[in-house]
Amino acid sequence: MGHAPGLICRSCGHHWPEKEFMLMCPECSTPLEVDYNLEELHQYLKRGWPQSNDATLLKQWEKLLPLAYPELIARCTLGETQTPLIPANKVGADMGLNDLKFKVEIGPTLSLKDRGSSLCSLKALELGFEAMSVASSGNNASSIAAYAARAGLPAVVFVQRDVSPAKFSKMLAYGAKVVRVDGDLSAASRLCRHMCENQGWFESGGPNPYRMTAKRLVAYEIVAQMGGKTPDAVVFPCGGCAGLVAAYSGFNELMSMGLIPKLPKLIGVQLTACDPVTQAFEQGHFEITPVEKLPSFSDALMNTNPYWGTRAIAATRDSGGLFISVKDEEVAAMLVKLSTEEGFFLEPAGAVAVAGLNKILNENRMQGLNQVICTVTGHGLNSQEKSIYKKMIPQPIPPDPAKVAEYLGI
Numbered sequence: 001m002g003h004a005p006g007l008i009c010r011s012c013g014h015h016w017p018e019k020e021f022m023l024m025c026p027e028c029s030t031p032l033e034v035d036y037n038l039e040e041l042h043q044y045l046k047r048g049w050p051q052s053n054d055a056t057l058l059k060q061w062e063k064l065l066p067l068a069y070p071e072l073i074a075r076c077t078l079g080e081t082q083t084p085l086i087p088a089n090k091v092g093a094d095m096g097l098n099d100l101k102f103k104v105e106i107g108p109t110l111s112l113k114d115r116g117s118s119l120c121s122l123k124a125l126e127l128g129f130e131a132m133s134v135a136s137s138g139n140n141a142s143s144i145a146a147y148a149a150r151a152g153l154p155a156v157v158f159v160q161r162d163v164s165p166a167k168f169s170k171m172l173a174y175g176a177k178v179v180r181v182d183g184d185l186s187a188a189s190r191l192c193r194h195m196c197e198n199q200g201w202f203e204s205g206g207p208n209p210y211r212m213t214a215k216r217l218v219a220y221e222i223v224a225q226m227g228g229k230t231p232d233a234v235v236f237p238c239g240g241c242a243g244l245v246a247a248y249s250g251f252n253e254l255m256s257m258g259l260i261p262k263l264p265k266l267i268g269v270q271l272t273a274c275d276p277v278t279q280a281f282e283q284g285h286f287e288i289t290p291v292e293k294l295p296s297f298s299d300a301l302m303n304t305n306p307y308w309g310t311r312a313i314a315a316t317r318d319s320g321g322l323f324i325s326v327k328d329e330e331v332a333a334m335l336v337k338l339s340t341e342e343g344f345f346l347e348p349a350g351a352v353a354v355a356g357l358n359k360i361l362n363e364n365r366m367q368g369l370n371q372v373i374c375t376v377t378g379h380g381l382n383s384q385e386k387s388i389y390k391k392m393i394p395q396p397i398p399p400d401p402a403k404v405a406e407y408l409g410i
C-alpha cells in the first residue's frame with residue numbers, strides 16, 4: 001500500500017478518506033484538494049529533488065502523489081515524463097529579455113493534458129470506477145481517451161460543436177465514445193457533470209482533485225530544473241485556467257516548505273475572442289461574467305465561463321502577476337516566429353503565452369522581468385485544417401538540378 005492522504009476542503013476544513021471520492025465539498029461546494037502532509041513531503045525533499053532519469057511522471061514524483069497502488073503505474077503510462085525547459089535562442093532577445101525559457105508541455109497525445117490524465121486513469125482504477133469521462137475542447141478529450149484505453153477502461157468524452165478534425169481523429173482513434181454537443185464548452189461541461197453524477201463515471205476534468213494535484217507538479221519541475229531557483233515570472237495560456245491555478249498551488253507548497261523564497265509572478269494569457277478572465281481582472285473583479293465567444297482560429301482556450309477563473313485571478317494578484325489578452329493576428333505572428341526561429345511547431349493555443357509575454361513587454365505593462373518561463377503547449381498537428389501552410393504546399397517539379405535551381409532562384 002502506498003500513499004492515500006484523502007481529500008480536504010480548504011474552506012471548512014472537512015476531510016474525507018479517499019474512497020469517498022467527490023469533486024466538491026458537500027457542505028460548502030468548494031473544490032476538494034488532496035490532503036497532503038507538507039511536513040512529510042518536506043522531509044522527503046530534503047534529500048534532494050527526485051531525478052528524472054527518463055522515469056515516467058508518476059514514478060519520478062511518486063512520493064509527492066497520492067498513489068495507493070503504485071504498482072498500477074505501468075498500466076497507466078504512455079511514457080509521459082518531466083517536460084523539458086529549453087532556453088530561447090532568439091525570441092527572448094528580441095523581446096529584450098536576458099533569460100527566457102520555454103517549458104515545453106507537449107506529452108504523448110501532443111498536448112499538455114497528459115500530465116493530469118495519467119494520474120486520473122490510475123485513480124479511476126484504484127477507486128473502482130468502470131468508465132472515465134471529461135468535457136473538453138479537444139485536447140483533454142483526446143488525452144483521457146488515450147489513457148482510458150491504456151488503463152483498459154471505456155471513455156465517454158463530451159466536446160463542443162466546433163472541434164478540429166485532427167482532434168476528433170485522436171479521440172476516435174483511441175476508441176472513446178464521443179458526444180459532440182450542439183453548443184459551446186460550458187454546455188458540454190454541464191452535460192458531462194450531469195452524466196457522470198448519474199452514471200457513476202470518473203469525471204476527469206474540471207475540478208478533479210487528482211488532475212489538479214498532478215498538474216501542480218509543473219511548479220516542482222520548474223524549480224528543480226532551475227537548481228532550486230525561482231524565476232521572475234511564469235506565463236500560461238488560459239482557457240479553463242486549471243494550469244495556472246494548479247501551478248500556483250505547487251509554488252505555494254514549495255514556499256510553505258521554505259524551498260523557495262517567493263512566488264514567481266503568474267501571468268495568464270487569453271485570446272481576445274474569449275477572455276472573460278482578463279475582462280474581470282482589468283475591471284478589478286474576482287467574479288467571472290460569462291461571455292459569448294467570437295470567431296477565432298483557435299478551438300482551444302474558448303472557455304466562456306471558466307471553472308477556475310476566480311481562483312486564477314486571486315493567484316495572479318497574490319503573486320504580483322496579471323492577465324492579458326492577445327488577438328489572433330498577434331498569436332499567428334508568434335507562431336511563425338516560434339517555428340522559424342526556435343523550431344517549435346505549435347497549434348494556435350500553444351503559442352498564446354509567448355504572444356502575451358511579448359505584448360506585456362512591448363507595452364511596458366510589467367517591470368523587473370529578467371528570468372521568465374513561458375509554457376508552450378499543443379503540437380501544430382492538432383489543427384492542420386486551419387494551418388497557414390496548407391496554401392503554401394509547393395507544386396511538384398521535375399527531378400532535374402536545373403529545375404531545382406530555377407525553383408530556388410539560385
Ligand SMILES: [Zn+2]
Binds near residue numbers: 012013014025
Ligand atoms: Zn467545505
